[in-house]
Amino acid sequence: MTSRIDALMAQMTIEEKVGQLNVTADMVRPFVPDINPVANEQNAGQVLELIRQGKVGALFNGKGRQGAVALQRVAVEESRLGIPLILAADVIHGMGTVFPIPLGETATFEPDLARRTARATAVEATAAAIHWTFAPAIDVTRDQRWSRGAEGTGEDTLLACRFGAARVQGFQGDDLRREDALLATAKHYVAYGACLAGLDYNTVDIAPQTLQDVHLPPFKAAVDAGVGSIMTAFNDINGVPVSANKPLLTDLLRGAWRFDGVTISDYTSEMELVAHGYAEDMQDAVLKAFMAGLDLSLQSGLYLQHLPSLVRDGRVPMWRLDQAVRRMLELKERTGLLDNPYRSLEMDDVSDACLARHEELARESARRSIVMLKNAGDVLPLARTGQRIALIGPFARDRDNIEGCWTLFGDADRYVSLEEGLRDALGDITQLEIVDGCGMEDAIDGGLALAVQAAQRADVVILAVGEPQRYSGEAQSRIEIVLPAVQQQLADAVAAAGTPVVALVRNGRALALQGGVRDADAVLITWFLGSQTGHAIADVLFGDYSPSGRLPVSFPHASGQQPYYYNHPRTGRPELPEMKEFKTRWREIPHEALYPFGHGLGYGKVDYGPTQVDSAVLRRGESVRVSARVRNLGQRSVEEVVQLYIHDRVASRVRPVRELKGFDKITLAGGESLDVAFLLNESMLEFTGVDGIRRAEGGTFDVWIAPSCTTGEATQVTLD
Ligand code: GLC
Numbered sequence: 132m133t134s135r136i137d138a139l140m141a142q143m144t145i146e147e148k149v150g151q152l153n154v155t156a157d158m159v160r161p162f163v164p165d166i167n168p169v170a171n172e173q174n175a176g177q178v179l180e181l182i183r184q185g186k187v188g189a190l191f192n193g194k195g196r197q198g199a200v201a202l203q204r205v206a207v208e209e210s211r212l213g214i215p216l217i218l219a220a221d222v223i224h225g226m227g228t229v230f231p232i233p234l235g236e237t238a239t240f241e242p243d244l245a246r247r248t249a250r251a252t253a254v255e256a257t258a259a260a261i262h263w264t265f266a267p268a269i270d271v272t273r274d275q276r277w278s279r280g281a282e283g284t285g286e287d288t289l290l291a292c293r294f295g296a297a298r299v300q301g302f303q304g305d306d307l308r309r310e311d312a313l314l315a316t317a318k319h320y321v322a323y324g325a326c327l328a329g330l331d332y333n334t335v336d337i338a339p340q341t342l343q344d345v346h347l348p349p350f351k352a353a354v355d356a357g358v359g360s361i362m363t364a365f366n367d368i369n370g371v372p373v374s375a376n377k378p379l380l381t382d383l384l385r386g387a388w389r390f391d392g393v394t395i396s397d398y399t400s401e402m403e404l405v406a407h408g409y410a411e412d413m414q415d416a417v418l419k420a421f422m423a424g425l426d427l428s429l430q431s432g433l434y435l436q437h438l439p440s441l442v443r444d445g446r447v448p449m450w451r452l453d454q455a456v457r458r459m460l461e462l463k464e465r466t467g468l469l470d471n472p473y474r475s476l477e478m479d480d481v482s483d484a485c486l487a488r489h490e491e492l493a494r495e496s497a498r499r500s501i502v503m504l505k506n507a508g509d510v511l512p513l514a515r516t517g518q519r520i521a522l523i524g525p526f527a528r529d530r531d532n533i534e535g536c537w538t539l540f541g542d543a544d545r546y547v548s549l550e551e552g553l554r555d556a557l558g559d560i561t562q563l564e565i566v567d568g569c570g571m572e573d574a575i576d577g578g579l580a581l582a583v584q585a586a587q588r589a590d591v592v593i594l595a596v597g598e599p600q601r602y603s604g605e606a607q608s609r610i611e612i613v614l615p616a617v618q619q620q621l622a623d624a625v626a627a628a629g630t631p632v633v634a635l636v637r638n639g640r641a642l643a644l645q646g647g648v649r650d651a652d653a654v655l656i657t658w659f660l661g662s663q664t665g666h667a668i669a670d671v672l673f674g675d676y677s678p679s680g681r682l683p684v685s686f687p688h689a690s691g692q693q694p695y696y697y698n699h700p701r702t703g704r705p706e707l708p709e710m711k712e713f714k715t716r717w718r719e720i721p722h723e724a725l726y727p728f729g730h731g732l733g734y735g736k737v738d739y740g741p742t743q744v745d746s747a748v749l750r751r752g753e754s755v756r757v758s759a760r761v762r763n764l765g766q767r768s769v770e771e772v773v774q775l776y777i778h779d780r781v782a783s784r785v786r787p788v789r790e791l792k793g794f795d796k797i798t799l800a801g802g803e804s805l806d807v808a809f810l811l812n813e814s815m816l817e818f819t820g821v822d823g824i825r826r827a828e829g830g831t832f833d834v835w836i837a838p839s840c841t842t843g844e845a846t847q848v849t850l851d
Contacts, residue, residue: 135469136460140453142212148456149438150186151214154395154429157193159202166192166221166539166605170399171432185210186435188427188459189263191219194540199260199476207472215472217463219263220539222313223282224248226255227481227542228489228662232535232603232639233267233294235500235658237284238680238731240772240794242297248496249301251489253313257475259540262466263314264302265362269295269349270319272640274694275684276329278607281536281639281659283324284349285683286696286728289791291349296356303357308467310475317353319364319397321373322346326366329693331608335366340784340819342368351388359392359462363425365400372407374400375416380424393458395427396420402431413437418446426455490545490663497660497667502680503732504654510631511653512674512734513591515557521585522553522565523625524595525618526637532571532597535659536604536639545662549595549635552665556673564589568625569617571599579624586628593672594634596622596648600659603639611690612642622647635668641684643692644725656680674734679770679796681731681839685724692720697728697840698787729774729791729839735765737799739773742836742846744811749850751813751827757848758808759836763799772796775809776840778833783820789840807836816850 140148156167159175173181181187182205190202199218207213224230230248237245249267256264269291272280284291295317302315322342326333337346350361361384363374373379374396384390401420402413410416417437420428428434441447460469467474481489503511513520526532526549533546547555554560568582569575586592596618602609613619626632626647634651636642638658648654655678660667670676687695706714706721715722740760749755763769775793779786793809811834816827829850837843 136457136464139212139214139460140456143456145439145442145452147185147212148452149434150184151188151456151459152427152434152438153187153432154189154191154219154427155181155187155432156430157190157218160193160195160198167398167430170430179205182206182216183209185212185214187216189217189219191265191429192221192539193218194220194259194261196260196476196478200473203472203476215463215468217262217466217468218260219265220256220261221266221537222252222256222261222264222540223266223268223537224535225252225538225661226259226540227545228255228486228493229534229538229541230493230496230661231500232281232659233283234281234285234639234683235660236496237290237294237683238502238658239496239499240681240796241499242293244496244499245294246297246301248492249298250304251492253302253304254311254485255481255489256313257311258478258481260476261313262468262475263316263360265316265318266302267295267298267315268318269353270324271346271349272324272684273696274329275612275641275687276608276610276690276693277324277326278331278603278609279605280324280684281603286685287683287698287791288345288348290683292352295349296352299353299356299358303359307359307465310478312466314359314462314466316360316362316395317350317358318362320350320361321364321379322368323364323366329608331606332365335368337368339823343819343825354388354390359465361390361392361394362397363394363400365397365403367407367409372404372409374425375404375409375419375423377423385424391458393426393462394424396425396429398429399431401425401428402433414441417441421447422451426458493661494663494666494670497663498670498676500658500660500680501667501671501678502656502682503678504656504686504726504730506732507652510591511633511672513633513672515673516559518590519562519564519588520591520593521589521630522550522563522593522595523568523582523585524621525567525569525571526595526597526635527565527567532600532637533659533664534600534661536600536607541662547663547665549665549668552667552669555666556669568621572615572617574617579621582621583624583628586625586630589630592625592630592632594622594625594632594648594651596634597637598639598642600639612640612693613645613690614642614648619646619648626650633672641686643687643689649725677734677767677769678731679733679772681729681772682726683728685728686726688720688725691717695724697724698790700785701788727839727841729772731772733769733771735763735767735769737769737771737838738762738764739837739843741844742834744834744846744848747847747849749811749813749848751851754810754812755848756808757811757834757836758806760804760806761797761799762804763801766801768798768800770796770798771838773807774837774839776835776837777816778845779816779828780831780833782818782828782830784818786818791840809836811848813850
């Protein structure tokens with residue numbers, strides 16, 4: 132039986148087929164701020180004419196129903212075959228309601244919370260006539276100089292797998308045909324975060340085993356979660372740009388993984404094969420990318436220009452063109468667009484009640500993302516009354532650095548600044564004094580003096596410092612992952628006043644904390660928390676919520692340590708407590724983090740009993756129960772992220788000192804004890820060997836249930 136798609140394809144000219152593979156910026160609806168370099172710029176009239184000619188498969192980065200209906204009507208009623216458009220956008224972590232940046236939300240160690248915020252995002256995005264988001268980003272990031280870790284899930288592969296899959300499920304929902312289902316994109320395929328020196332777009336020189344064990348698993352998890360599309364990264368891998376990498380785009384994705392969605396270039400990444408020095412010219416770039424398995428071209432317009440002639444002269448076989456076109460048409464069928472081209476384009480506005488629920492969810496996600504690194508002398512939580520508070524720093528009143536680096540459509544009118552959150556929480560605001568002290572990057576005449584005087588008058592200082600949000604995001608890699616100098620000076624001057632200091636750090640990456648920030652009495656890592664920033668921080672500061680976030684990235688002593696990541700090998704000369712000479716350390720600092728992966732404190736004290744196993748031997752095909760008793764020594768209820776780590780003591784390739792293999796966030800009432808347990812099986816012990824084969828090798832493994840990657844007492848399990 133001929134399917135609808137077969138029948139459609141039988142009518143399509145080569146140009147119309149290629150048109151379905153062309154994705155271009157939506158210049159007809161209000162285009163969002165420039166987040167991409169100018170390339171192949173077309174005006175609204177030219178875009179409309181291409182649509183009439185059936186030469187556009189999808190548009191991206193517009194929003195709004197009215198314009199969308201008009202665009203779709205042109206595609207459906209004025210083109211020869213009336214194939215509907217699919218409308219995409221970079222909706223990374225929120226639409227009108229903005230949730231924490233993905234890196235910050237990963238600090239919750241609650242994938243299901245990420246699923247919920249992605250679902251809320253999908254509801255708002257589809258109501259704004261967007262069918263397809265270019266998210267989630269699942270790039271494992273081991274070098275914090277890189278500027279796009281903010282969009283991802285940090286340095287650990289398991290977190291990337293769990294959060295990536297959760298966000299795909301949240302965006303897409305249970306039925307892609309629903310009006311509020313948002314097609315997802317796993318990006319940036321692959322190892323974009325492994326760019327040399329953390330320099331965005333830079334070459335990636337990587338062992339095949341590292342690719343297999345660290346960077347590819349999150350994409351496999353996204354494919355298994357049913358992701359509809361995969362976006363290629365800008366980088367090369369060992370000399371072959373990903374956008375023309377057949378082993379990765381076809382052999383692995385289509386062969387081994389049976390991925391049935393579409394692959395799409397990142398913004399002109401196929402055009403950039405020429406700049407890479409991998410293609411002679413634009414036609415050669417198209418030939419190499421398309422034959423490697425890159426189905427869609429984002430923004431360059433090169434597939435329109437060169438594919439028809441490549442097909443006509445036989446250099447691109449018709450079967451390959453039909454294969455890509457069919458995938459795109461199947462995507463439109465799976466999202467219900469072939470049945471109803473106006474799907475999601477005629478919905479009602481999101482109701483106020485729904486937005487209110489989303490704001491509550493944003494507040495919940497934001498406060499759960501906050502990581503308390505230290506709380507000396509239990510300076511936190513603060514009392515709401517009876518103490519003079521000096522709120523000092525450029526983030527005190529700021530409303531321009533609330534949303535993070537990749538928010539295109541946030542409703543800024545709904546943002547809650549730190550000042551607003553504190554004022555709401557305090558009630559009596561006479562005890563609150565606010566002094567900027569300095570700008571984000573520039574000094575303020577007399578600002579330091581005013582700040583120090585305010586600190587001297589106060590019982591406690593809340594120091595609001597961090598990175599401007601434009602320090603993260605595309606093409607913003609940094610050579611020093613520290614605060615802007617003026618802010619460090621402010622922190623140091625305020626610290627010298629001698630008043631207790633609570634440092635609030637706003638950041639899109641791990642930072643090398645220094646001086647008055649590192650030595651503050653309390654340090655809260657607040658990332659970019661989105662719409663509910665002020666309320667979420669106040670909830671934690673005044674004890675309405677005990678902080679439960681844990682670090683998804685290691686905070687180093689110094690920038691020079693990068694790339695630094697917790698799951699590094701031991702080396703042949705590990706530093707020993709009694710032996711520092713000729714050991715793996717810098718002259719100035721040890722080979723360790725200032726604050727390690729998995730670390731975070733709450734308003735309580737939790738004790739871990741020894742890690743126990745129900746069998747010291749793990750037989751292949753079976754599992755061992757690993758458990759520990761976790762006890763809340765305090766009186767108030769707290770949440771704890773219990774973490775399961777392993778270390779393979781001896782193997783055919785040196786192994787990481789620790790690897791996260793499980794985690795669970797539990798709630799412990801005051802004084803409560805809980806036996807937490809994980810099942811450890813053979814697959815969790817696997818790694819890719821010298822021969823490229825993934826397997827678990829027999830031998831002894833250290834196993835921990837611990838509160839971070841550097842704590843806990845191991846027990847041993849032997850795999851037979
Ligand atoms: C950008 C980003 C990618 C984004 C795309 C479309 O260059 O790398 O994450 O989805 O272009 O804006």
